[in-house]
């Protein structure tokens with residue numbers, strides 16, 4: 001709620017709308033106690049007094065009634081009717097929508113066809129017909145306006161409910177034995193409530209206008225009672241001779257509707273969770289770069305990172321997700337990047353091609369060189385040419401990275417045609433070839449499948465095929481096998497292994513599984529709290545880890561057939577990256593720590609082709 005108000009206050013127009021509307025509401029709430037003339041007392045001797053005549057601040061109308069008094073009482077009535085109509089329409093419409101969307105099937109069909117019939121009538125005609133049937137009067141105008149708006153809410157809310165009614169948490173509620181009523185109230189309603197509020201805030205203005213319209217036609221409030229619409233209607237005859245009688249209610253309608261709409265838009269923006277996290281902005285095409293200097297190249301691999309630093313600036317907090325990572329990988333080489341969840345592996349990988357979302361992400365230092373060219377801060381056009389062409393990614397969740405509405409063959413073809421000017425048929429043939437190369441059975445028919453028709457392992461292979469589509473030089477694989485079972489994982493690992501041997505691919509393989517590293521990687525870098533703590537050839541590091549963190553991490557891997565032994569776990573939690581301790585970040589959890597570990601900067605010290613960031617490393621002879 002505090003966040004909602006903060007976001008709303010940041011939107012200047014919405015704030016202005018809220019202030020104006022608040023002032024109007026305050027005014028009409030105070031109307032009964034203000035020293036005003038009686039709104040309905042006629043005095044034909046004082047007809048059409050101009051504004052600012054003594055005793056009549058806004059002048060008088062054709063019957064000599066005080067316009068200020070009628071305006072305030074009329075606004076009071078119009079606002080009350082408009083808001084009530086909105087609340088009634090939203091309540092009934094949402095109830096209909098939820099019931100239709102939740103139960104589905106025949107209930108849904110019956111209800112929604114009825115709603116469709118209501119929607120088929122022109123809006124204002126329907127309202128007129130309802131008032132004609134019920135007879136003129138403000139109450140009937142309210143009923144008419146509410147009724148014509150019910151279908152709008154019903155359609156809107158039904159759509160949202162259909163999406164929610166099949167979510168797992170609703171199934172879980174059903175399995176726990178909850179009745180339909182309780183599920184609707186406790187599971188569905190809280191999820192659609194924001195949508196109801198948003199729809200209401202954007203339609204209240206309309207409803208006030210519609211009520212005014214009916215009153216203008218003489219079907220709403222009846223003389224002598226004033227509302228904004230009837231005031232306009234009565235002033236119509238004197239529009240030319242005494243324009244102030246029309247201008248006064250007209251301006252009030254303008255002010256009310258404008259301020260409600262501005263506020264409504266602000267409420268919608270602040271409540272929408274997608275807009276919320278990005279602080280009302282869309283992420284930029286490439287990560288923001290803000291670095292003072294460009295470091296010298298430190299390695300001669302095909303892809304070399306030199307002291308990459310990536311931070312997230314959220315409000316006044318700074319999260320140092322990656323704090324100076326240097327890596328190098330050559331053709332045909334596979335480098336493993338390993339570490340606990342949250343250690344900054346993914347952010348490191350995404351920083352290379354500027355894929356970290358900005359805001360809040362900022363690359364504050366370092367360089368990432370592909371064949372000697374720095375990718376950080378590279379013009380977007382050039383970066384885009386390299387993305388997916390020379391350097392490709394495989395992500396962890398293939399269902400989230402494949403488009404659910406396109407066939408996988410078409411998605412593969414699109415990935416190729418994005419970078420190469422080749423024909424549709426040729427791209428399609430190439431797509432099938434790719435599917436074959438990742439060992440998908442029946443590639444011709446599989447190319448016509450949608451992502452949801454494939455198993456997780458198959459989708460992951462499509463993800464790999466897509467990464468291979470343009471014959472890249474470097475593949476960055478971010479936990480590509482974490483979601484898979486061991487047999488499929490083994491197939492995918494051997495596939496990647498073949499590819500790097502056959503095509504000379506350089507692979508950066510991110511994982512938290514030492515078993516996978518042992519199978520695939522030539523070298524491995526261990527990450528902790530955004531930094532590399534140990535690096536070296538896989539076999540040596542697995543056999544003789546020098547950093548206490550690495551050896552604890554290796555101890556956590558269960559051994560098949562190794563007999564019963566106590567499973568090791570590392571006590572404590574990784575530090576929060578917005579508040580890193582001084583000295584070694586692992587010291588608070590380390591059983592070998594000394595007092596000197598908690599002061600100053602601990603450097604990554606190279607030795608015999610390995611490197612370790614520890615003051616008291618455990619070097620054991622081979």
Ligand code: ADP
Pocket residue numbers: 312314319321339340341342343344345346347348360577
């Ligand atoms: P992992 O090693 O599991 O891939 P990540 O690279 O995803 O870890 O995350 C590294 C750190 O960056 C984590 O501490 C995470 O909380 C932080 N982080 C990631 N994204 C954001 C964000 N949008 N805002 C703030 N912090 C973030």
Ligand code: MG
Pocket residue numbers: 345346347478
């Ligand atoms: Mg990750």
